[in-house]
Amino acid sequence: MHKAGDVVLGGLFEMNFFSTYSELSYTSEPQQPICHGFDVLGFTQAQTMAFAIDEINRNSNLLPNVTLGYSLYDNCNKLGIGFRAALSLTSGLEEQVILHETCVGTPPVLGIVGDDSSTRSIAISTVLGLYRVPMVSYFSTCSCLSDRQKFPSFFRTIPSDAFQVRAMIQILKHFGWTWAGLLISDNDYGLHAARSFQTDLGPSGGGCLAYLEILPEGDDPAELRRIVNVMKKSTAHVVIVFAHEGHIINLMEEVVRQNVTGLQWMASEAWSSSAMLQTPRLMPYLAGTLGIAIRRGEIPGLREFMLQIRPELHHNSNRNKMVRFWEYTFQCRFAPPPEGWVEAGGALCTGHEDLENVETEFLDILNLRPEYNVYKAVYALAYALDDMLHCEPGRGPFNRNSCGNLQRLEPWQLVYYLEKVNFTTPFGDQVSFDENGDVLPIYDIMNWLWLPDGRIKIQNVGEVKKSAFKGEELTLDEDKIFWNFESKEPPHSVCSESCPPGTRMARKKGEPECCFDCIPCSEGKISNKTDSMECTSCPVDFWSSPQRDHCLPKKIDFLSYHEPLGICLTVTSLLGTFICAVVLGIFIYHRRTPIVRANNSELSFQLLLSLKLCFLCSLLFIGHPRQWTCQLRHAAFGISFVLCVSCILVKTMVVLAVFKASKPGGEASLKWFGAVQQRGTVLVLTSIQATICTAWLVSSSPAPHKNTKYHNDKIVYECVVGSTIGFAVLLGYIGLLAVLSFLLAFLARNLPDNFNEAKLITFSMLIFCAVWVAFVPAYISSPGKYADAVEVFAILASSFGLLVALFGPKCYIILLRPERNTKKAIMGRGNTKS
Numbered sequence: 001m002h003k004a005g006d007v008v009l010g011g012l013f014e015m016n017f018f019s020t021y022s023e024l025s026y027t028s029e030p031q032q033p034i035c036h037g038f039d040v041l042g043f044t045q046a047q048t049m050a051f052a053i054d055e056i057n058r059n060s061n062l063l064p065n066v067t068l069g070y071s072l073y074d075n076c077n078k079l080g081i082g083f084r085a086a087l088s089l090t091s092g093l094e095e096q097v098i099l100h101e102t103c104v105g106t107p108p109v110l111g112i113v114g115d116d117s118s119t120r121s122i123a124i125s126t127v128l129g130l131y132r133v134p135m136v137s138y139f140s141t142c143s144c145l146s147d148r149q150k151f152p153s154f155f156r157t158i159p160s161d162a163f164q165v166r167a168m169i170q171i172l173k174h175f176g177w178t179w180a181g182l183l184i185s186d187n188d189y190g191l192h193a194a195r196s197f198q199t200d201l202g203p204s205g206g207g208c209l210a211y212l213e214i215l216p217e218g219d220d221p222a223e224l225r226r227i228v229n230v231m232k233k234s235t236a237h238v239v240i241v242f243a244h245e246g247h248i249i250n251l252m253e254e255v256v257r258q259n260v261t262g263l264q265w266m267a268s269e270a271w272s273s274s275a276m277l278q279t280p281r282l283m284p285y286l287a288g289t290l291g292i293a294i295r296r297g298e299i300p301g302l303r304e305f306m307l308q309i310r311p312e313l314h315h316n317s318n319r320n321k322m323v324r325f326w327e328y329t330f331q332c333r334f335a336p337p338p339e340g341w342v343e344a345g346g347a348l349c350t351g352h353e354d355l356e357n358v359e360t361e362f363l364d365i366l367n368l369r370p371e372y373n374v375y376k377a378v379y380a381l382a383y384a385l386d387d388m389l390h391c392e393p394g395r396g397p398f399n400r401n402s403c404g405n406l407q408r409l410e411p412w413q414l415v416y417y418l419e420k421v422n423f424t425t426p427f428g429d430q431v432s433f434d435e436n437g438d439v440l441p442i443y444d445i446m447n448w449l450w451l452p453d454g455r456i457k458i459q460n461v462g463e464v465k466k467s468a469f470k471g472e473e474l475t476l477d478e479d480k481i482f483w484n485f486e487s488k489e490p491p492h493s494v495c496s497e498s499c500p501p502g503t504r505m506a507r508k509k510g511e512p513e514c515c516f517d518c519i520p521c522s523e524g525k526i527s528n529k530t531d532s533m534e535c536t537s538c539p540v541d542f543w544s545s546p547q548r549d550h551c552l553p554k555k556i557d558f559l560s561y562h563e564p565l566g567i568c569l570t571v572t573s574l575l576g577t578f579i580c581a582v583v584l585g586i587f588i589y590h591r592r593t594p595i596v597r598a599n600n601s602e603l604s605f606q607l608l609l610s611l612k613l614c615f616l617c618s619l620l621f622i623g624h625p626r627q628w629t630c631q632l633r634h635a636a637f638g639i640s641f642v643l644c645v646s647c648i649l650v651k652t653m654v655v656l657a658v659f660k661a662s663k664p665g666g667e668a669s670l671k672w673f674g675a676v677q678q679r680g681t682v683l684v685l686t687s688i689q690a691t692i693c694t695a696w697l698v699s700s701s702p703a704p705h706k707n708t709k710y711h712n713d714k715i716v717y718e719c720v721v722g723s724t725i726g727f728a729v730l731l732g733y734i735g736l737l738a739v740l741s742f743l744l745a746f747l748a749r750n751l752p753d754n755f756n757e758a759k760l761i762t763f764s765m766l767i768f769c770a771v772w773v774a775f776v777p778a779y780i781s782s783p784g785k786y787a788d789a790v791e792v793f794a795i796l797a798s799s800f801g802l803l804v805a806l807f808g809p810k811c812y813i814i815l816l817r818p819e820r821n822t823k824k825a826i827m828g829r830g831n832t833k834s
Contacts, residue, residue: 005069014117018036090109113137121142140156148437155437168268181211184213185244299365540708615795618795625718627704634702649681
């Protein structure tokens with residue numbers, strides 16, 4: 001199709017599905033292939049370009065005083081034919097064998113609208129780019145064409161497949177489909193899409209491919225059977241198909257043969273609106289398909305323009321495209337008809353048939369998609385040319401600020417203005433190209449609806465677009481979507497179910513990222529969101545909940561007054577204190593009796609007071625450890641017990657001195673153990689312990705400590721001794737005095753007396769030493785509060801041992817055997833039996 005003009009634009013359209021080559025005889029020059037299978041959609045696209053140029057020529061505001069012409073070629077769906085057509089357009093050397101019609105040569109074109117195939121656009125743009133001839137495609141979506149170094153003059157009004165892939169990924173993420181299969185065609189369109197999917201659909205994209213299969217070019221039953229078996233065995237319920245409708249027909253035949261249902265199909269723009277697949281036989285399988293479709297647009301006046309087509313205006317040959325279109329639309333033949341056509345009931349075309357009285361997709365202007373892209377491509381070239389012609393001399397962008405002019409137009413000049421073109425279509429869509437020659441992307445989302453009456457409808461359920469300010473946006477009307485499942489709900493397609501809080505994802509070896517196991521978090525770690533990759537550790541004072549989904553404050557553990565063990569020890573301590581007070585009261589009340597006076601009443605009173613302090617100091621080990629209690633507990637314990645043992649030691653020494661004085665020449669020994677000496681000895685021995693405690697507290701004071709090594713879920717509050725040496729010296733000093741007291745009392749156990757206190761001291765110190773010898777290993781091996789309990793028990797046991805052993809027999813005599821509490825009995829001059 002040709003139309004003369006001041007400036008001519010070229011066009012490449014698919015008006016035939018396939019071509020056949022004549023048999024090679026090797027005796028003559030090979031003939032060009034013959035095109036077959038009229039494509040009414042390609043013809044509609046070509047007419048849309050003719051309409052757009054006609055509309056521009058009638059617009060006084062765009063390209064005034066300039067007439068646009070066109071030269072449109074059929075690529076016959078073949079790379080060789082389309083490539084030859086492009087070269088003929090740009091060189092101006094066209095041959096009859098290419099056009100299949102007799103026509104005169106036309107001047108070279110300034111730009112080309114086309115091609116509709118990525119493979120052909122790659123080949124053509126590679127050559128045209130060398131000469132900077134602009135080419136604006138309306139249907140080539142391969143992301144590889146965005147490479148500006150390889151294709152410097154290529155533009156397109158259809159979004160790149162890279163954006164289409166991202167749009168599909170957004171739909172997958174919207175419905176939570178992380179596990180999908182991908183079928184592609186074995187060409188640039190499919191292979192580059194697969195590469196984009198593998199790059200974008202990863203851990204960051206939120207999904208994985210269960211399988212990737214390449215559809216065979218022709219009818220390959222074995223390969224198709226294998227692919228469908230892969231689909232059946234896979235756990236993925238979503239199948240993405242990036243191919244043209246010609247590749248899918250044979251696949252769907254195998255799907256029907258094996259009756260593979262329960263799949264959610266996702267269609268690329270190449271077949272999302274395909275009427276060829278919308279048949280009652282395929283709808284049980286393809287109903288509910290979600291597809292990416294080229295933006296639908298409206299072109300006012302296009303229908304009226306198409307209704308003016310008449311074959312008689314161009315009827316030069318039976319190969320004329322207008323004739324082919326007329327015969328295809330009305331199912332008739334112009335004279336002379338093919339042999340046998342009339343006899344078989346075929347009608348003859350008159351050329352006066354009415355297009356309005358026939359249902360044809362040619363006039364379906366309510367669903368203009370590729371045609372709308374053709375319309376935008378023509379206008380992009382026109383606006384770029386208009387901008388170039390409005391250039392002011394001396395302010396131009398070219399050499400020496402020059403401008404392009406109508407008499408000496410160069411294609412590379414138009415490329416410069418195409419890169420900066422920016423206009424809005426009557427439908428309201430903005431058209432501009434980025435640095436890669438890609439248009440501002442926008443896609444419609446289509447859904448294949450199967451109506452109860454058996455009719456098939458493709459409805460728009462949303463859109464995905466990219467704006468200059470908001471980025472990529474997905475809009476879906478889920479209420480309108482038809483789901484071809486019994487539940488009428490979106491399917492569930494994941495390799496592994498989401499890991500709930502409290503677990504982490506662990507990839508399965510040798511499988512994609514979306515296939516994983518859910519591993520519970522270990523103790524002390526949590527995950528508080530779904531599909532956590534790692535478990536996070538709780539802070540030091542917190543521990544994981546049983547569900548491992550949040551951190552809980554650790555339990556505080558210490559020897560408390562409120563727990564049974566603490567209550568028992570407290571009651572025992574107070575009981576011991578009370579008994580000491582009772583015994584002290586008895587001794588004070590009977591202080592003038594012989595048994596009290598004979599046993600050094602002053603030291604006995606001091607001993608009872610020190611035992612009272614021993615019982616009371618055990619209370620410092622119970623309750624929440626604080627700085628002052630940690631410092632005071634061991635100091636009080638050490639000084640109290642040294643005071644107690646010092647009194648016992650002095651009593652023992654007094655016993656020895658008394659019996660030594662009873663021998664001839666021993667009177668002098670009593671002089672050294674008078675009341676003053678006794679008090680002084682107790683004070684000196686106790687002062688040594690006080691000095692040890694002071695040095696310990698000053699150098700390395702005990703302090704409260706949060707211990708977490710005993711229990712992971714508990715904080716054990718304890719008092720660390722600070723200096724182990726200080727604690728050992730404190731205990732060692734007590735032990736030294738106790739052993740010394742025991743040895744002296746043991747030596748005096750057989751001294752003659754009716755009431756020998758040395759035996760009682762020996763027995764009491766034996767109990768005392770036994771308790772504290774057992775205390776050391778028990779204390780070391782007891783954790784946390786049980787170490788405090790062991791120490792309190794040792795204090796109470798040794799204190800009760802001293803109290804009972806030293807004062808029990810005396811209280812027995814004072815209260816129950818008063819006849820023995822006489823001077824005669826004490827001196828041994830009474831009845832021996834009594």
